[in-house]
Amino acid sequence: MNYTFALSAPPSPPAVRATLSYLAPNEQAPVHYAFEPPPGTPWESARYDDCPVDIGDARQWRNRPSVHREGFALWNAPTALRDHGDDEEIRRVYYPELEALALAATGGQRAYVFDHLVRESAPVASLDFGRSARGRAAAPNARIHNDYTERSGRLRLALVLGEDAGIGAGPRYCIVNLWRSLRGPVLDTPLAVCDARSVDASDLVEAEVRYPRRTGAIYVALRSPRHRWWHYPGMDRHEVLVFKQYDSQWSGVARLVPHAAFAHPEAPAGAPPRLSIEARCLVLFDERQGSVS
Secondary structure (H helix, E strand, O other), rough: OOOEEEEEEOOOOOOOOEEEEEEOOOOOOEEEOOOOOOOOOOOEEOEEEEEEEEEEEHHHHOOOOOOOOOOOOEEEEOOOOOOOOOOOHHHHHHHHHHHHHHHHHOOOOOOEEEEEEEEEEOOOOEEEEEEEOOOEEEEEEEEEOOOHHHHHHHHHHHHHHHHEEEEEEEEEEEEEEEEEEOOOOOOOOOOOOOOHHHHHHHHHEEEEEEEOOEEEEEEEEOOOOOOEEEEEEOOOEEEEEEEEEEOOOOOOOOOOEEEEEEOOOOOOOOOOOOEEEEEEEEEEEEOOOOOOO
């Protein structure tokens, strides 16, 4: 099956000033629970500060962002997915669409979507790590984070490919997140992404995420005046934001893109709560491919 994609055409809302949730200074090795923690244990071990930041309108950026330069790009990519509550349909219909899109966005040779998550904002709720209430979809995650660290990014290759990991032992692979609205334009809690070129390694702190059967590792972010934040206002169902979460190539390309949901200060009263789906995809590059700019 062939898929075709094009970069989205830009409308024109302005930038906004909003708050983003940074790790407070001097907090070390945060731990987050994705399930009910043991009695007496907090859901989060660290403190986070809501910091005011300017978030630009990426639709207005004259040089359209690239997944290998800034670390993110918006694609016009309608989907045939109809029932986001049907995991079998998501894997059968949606995963192949995303794998084709990931290859188009990155220039990779093979792609493997390996998980997905549906998020829905509650009508009245504070934004935090995006845990799901019992019987509900996960909430938007407002803690600034990157889905992989240097360590967990390296481990993911073998976890995805299993016994076939040897076929991916070429010079380069990356992991991208593919994010889509499921309910029309996102007005209340958009997703902000940080230009990878404005992030230093010293801005990132490894954090544990404890699940019932395993412990994962992500980065959370300390505030820096160098960070440059962007979002795509009114992202609609036919659009997908592709952004880098790990790249095994150490130089010449975007490698990590911290991101977070934020409460839009100009969201209209009664705006429908955000309903979105995100998926993560491993992309392998041909051995002959070097740096991509």
